Amino acid sequence: xxxxxxxxxxxxxxxxxxxxxxxxxxxxxxxxxxxxxxxxxxxxxxxxxxxxxxxxxxxxxxxxxxxxxxxxxxxxxxxxxxxxxxxxxxxxxxxxxxxxxxxxxxxxxxxxxxxxxxxxxxxxxxxxxxxxxxxxxxxxxxxxxxxxxxxxxxxxxxxxxxxxxxxxxxxxxxxxxxxxxxxxxxxxxxxxxxxxxxxxxxxxxxxxxxxxxxxxxxxxxxxxxxxxxxxxxxxxxxxxxxxxxxxxxxxxxx
Amino acid sequence: xxxxxxxxxxxxxxxxxxxxxxxxxxxxxxxxxxxxxxxxxxxxxxxxxxxxxxxxxxxxxxxxxxxxxxxxxxxxxxxxxxxxxxxxxxxxxxxxxxxxxxxxxxxxxxxxxxxxxxxxxxxxxxxxxxxxxxxxxxxxxxxxxxxxxxxxxxxxxxxxxxxxxxxxxxxxxxxxxxxxxxxxxxxxxxxxxxxxxxxxxxxxxxxxxxxxxxxxxxxxxxxxxxxxxxxxxxxxxxxxxxxxxxxxxxxxxx
Numbered sequence: 280x281x282x283x284x285x286x287x288x289x290x291x292x293x294x295x296x297x298x299x300x301x302x303x304x305x306x307x308x309x310x311x312x313x314x315x316x317x318x319x320x321x322x323x324x325x326x327x328x329x330x331x332x333x334x335x336x337x338x339x340x341x342x343x344x345x346x347x348x349x350x351x352x353x354x355x356x357x358x359x360x361x362x363x364x365x366x367x368x369x370x371x372x373x374x375x376x377x378x379x380x381x382x383x384x385x386x387x388x389x390x391x392x393x394x395x396x397x398x399x400x401x402x403x404x405x406x407x408x409x410x411x412x413x414x415x416x417x418x419x420x421x422x423x424x425x426x427x428x429x430x431x432x433x434x435x436x437x438x439x440x441x442x443x444x445x446x447x448x449x450x451x452x453x454x455x456x457x458x459x460x461x462x463x464x465x466x467x468x469x470x471x472x473x474x475x476x477x478x479x480x481x482x483x484x485x486x487x488x489x490x491x492x493x494x495x496x497x498x499x500x501x502x503x504x505x506x507x508x509x510x511x512x513x514x515x516x517x518x519x520x521x522x523x524x525x526x527x528x529x530x531x532x533x
Numbered sequence: 534x535x536x537x538x539x540x541x542x543x544x545x546x547x548x549x550x551x552x553x554x555x556x557x558x559x560x561x562x563x564x565x566x567x568x569x570x571x572x573x574x575x576x577x578x579x580x581x582x583x584x585x586x587x588x589x590x591x592x593x594x595x596x597x598x599x600x601x602x603x604x605x606x607x608x609x610x611x612x613x614x615x616x617x618x619x620x621x622x623x624x625x626x627x628x629x630x631x632x633x634x635x636x637x638x639x640x641x642x643x644x645x646x647x648x649x650x651x652x653x654x655x656x657x658x659x660x661x662x663x664x665x666x667x668x669x670x671x672x673x674x675x676x677x678x679x680x681x682x683x684x685x686x687x688x689x690x691x692x693x694x695x696x697x698x699x700x701x702x703x704x705x706x707x708x709x710x711x712x713x714x715x716x717x718x719x720x721x722x723x724x725x726x727x728x729x730x731x732x733x734x735x736x737x738x739x740x741x742x743x744x745x746x747x748x749x750x751x752x753x754x755x756x757x758x759x760x761x762x763x764x765x766x767x768x769x770x771x772x773x774x775x776x777x778x779x780x781x782x783x784x785x786x787x
Binding site: 290293294295296297298299300303338362363364365366369370371372373374376377384385388389390391392393394395398399401402403405406407408409410411412413414415416421422423426429430432433434436437438439479512514515516517518522524525526527528529 | 544545547548549550551552553554557592616617618619620623624625626627628630631638639642643644645646647648649652653655656657659660661662663664665666667668669670675676677680683684686687688690691692693733766768769770771772776778779780781782783
C-alpha cells in the first residue's frame with residue numbers, strides 16, 4: 280500500500296512548542312484526523328487538505344477512519360495534543376491496527392514525538408522531575424481504579440516524583456482526593472505538590488501546596504498535578520512564587 | 534538584577550525536533566553555556582555571541598558559571614540535550630541557586646522544555662508508553678544502587694512500563710544486567726524489551742528482545758531501554774520490525 284499515516288503531537292499548547300517535524304507533517308498532509316479542539320490549533324496546510332474532526336473519547340473509531348483513509352493512498356496525519364505516545368492517540372492507533380484489516384500492517388506508519396504536558400508543567404515550576412519519576416493517568420475510563428491505586432502505592436513506595444495526568448473531570452470529581460489520601464499513607468505531609476493548569480500556554484497558572492493539606496478542588500482536565508519525592512523542595516525567592524525542584528543527588532550539594 | 538538565564542532542551546538529536554521556542558532563545562542569547570558536544574549542535578546566533586563549552590559531569594560548576602554570567606547582566610542560555618528537566622541541567626541549575634549567592638534568586642530564570650529521549654525512543658518503536666510509565670536513571674554517580682534497585686522493584690510491582698535512562702557506560706558496564714535480573718524476579722519472561730540507540734536522529738537503531746533472555750550488551754550512554762508492562766505487546770508485520778505498543782485499556786478491544 281502506498282498510503283502514509285503519521286501520528287503527531289502538537290505539544291502542550293503554544294505553537295512555539297510544536298516541533299518543526301510536526302509542523303512539516305501537518306503542512307504536507309492531504310487529510311488531518313483528530314479531536315476538533317486539537318484540529319483548530321493547526322494552521323492551514325496544502326491546498327485541498329481535508330479535515331476530519333470528531334468528538335473526544337472516540338479514539339479507536341477515529342484511528343480506524345484514519346487507517347482507511349491511508350489505505351486509500353492518502354497522506355494522513357492524526358493529531359494529538361502533547362506527545363502522541365503519552366495518554367494520547369498513538370496507542371489507540373495500534374489498537375485499531377491490531378484488531379483491524381490485516382493489510383493495514385503494510386502501511387507506512389510513523390509517530391512524531393512532542394512535548395508532553397508533564398515536561399511543560401515541570402518547566403513552569405522549576406525542575407521537579409530532576410530525579411526518577413512516574414506518570415499515571417487517574418482516568419478510570421479504560422482501567423480499574425484498583426489498578427490505579429496499586430500504581431500510586433507502588434510509586435509512593437519507590438519514592439518517585441509522580442505526575443498525575445487527567446486528575447479530574449466533571450464525571451470524576453473525587454479521584455484526585457482519593458489519590459492524595461492514598462499517597463498520604465506513604466509520603467510525608469510536607470511533600471510538595473504542584474498544580475499546573477494550561478502548562479505551556481500563555482494562560483499557565485501554578486498553585487503550590489503540601490501533600491498533607493493539598494486541596495484537590497480546582498483541578499480539571501487541563502491540570503497536571505506533580506507530587507514530589509522525599510527530596511523535592513522549594514527555593515523561596517523575593518517577588519515571585521518559589522521554585523520547586525528535585526536535586527539529582529541523594530546528598531546535598533556542599 | 535537584569536540578567537536572564539534560560540535552560541533549554543535541544544531534543545534528542547535532529548534539529549527537526551528542537552522547538553521554535555528553544556531555537557529563538559538560542560539565537561538571541563549573548564552567552565551559551567553547556568557540554569561541548571551539545572553546544573556543537575547549536576547554529577550560530579546573534580553577532581558576538583559567546584560560547585562557554587565544558588566537559589561532561591561538571592554540571593553544578595557549569596550552572597554556577599552560567600548564573601554569574603547572568604548576574605552580570607547577560608542573556609545566558611544553558612544548553613541540555615532532550616528535555617532540560619529530565620536527568621539534565623535544570624536540576625543542577627537549581628542546586629547551584631539554592632547553595633549559591635542569594636542575589637541569584639532575583640534573576641529571571643526560565644526552563645524551556647524539549648522532547649526527552651524516552652518519547653523519541655517510544656516513537657521509533659510504536660507506542661510502548663501507552664499506559665502508565667516510570668523513568669529511572671541507572672547511573673549511580675549521584676544516588677546509591679540500593680535506591681535504584683528499590684525503584685526498579687517498585688516499578689515492576691506497579692506493573693509500569695519502565696524507561697531506563699543511562700543504562701550503561703564504560704565505567705558501569707554491569708548495571709543493566711543487574712537491573713534485568715531484578716525485573717525478572719517480578720515481571721514475566723516474555724515481557725517485551727526495546728533497546729533504542731540514537732533515538733530521534735537519522736542513525737536511530739532498534740533492537741527488540743524479551744526480558745527472559747534480553748542481552749544487556751551493546752547498550753551504551755546513547756541507548757534508551759524500554760521494558761514493557763504486562764500488557765505491552767508486539768504487532769508483527771510483513772517487511773518490517775514489529776510495532777511495540779501498550780494498549781490503553783486493561784481489556785482487549787473487540
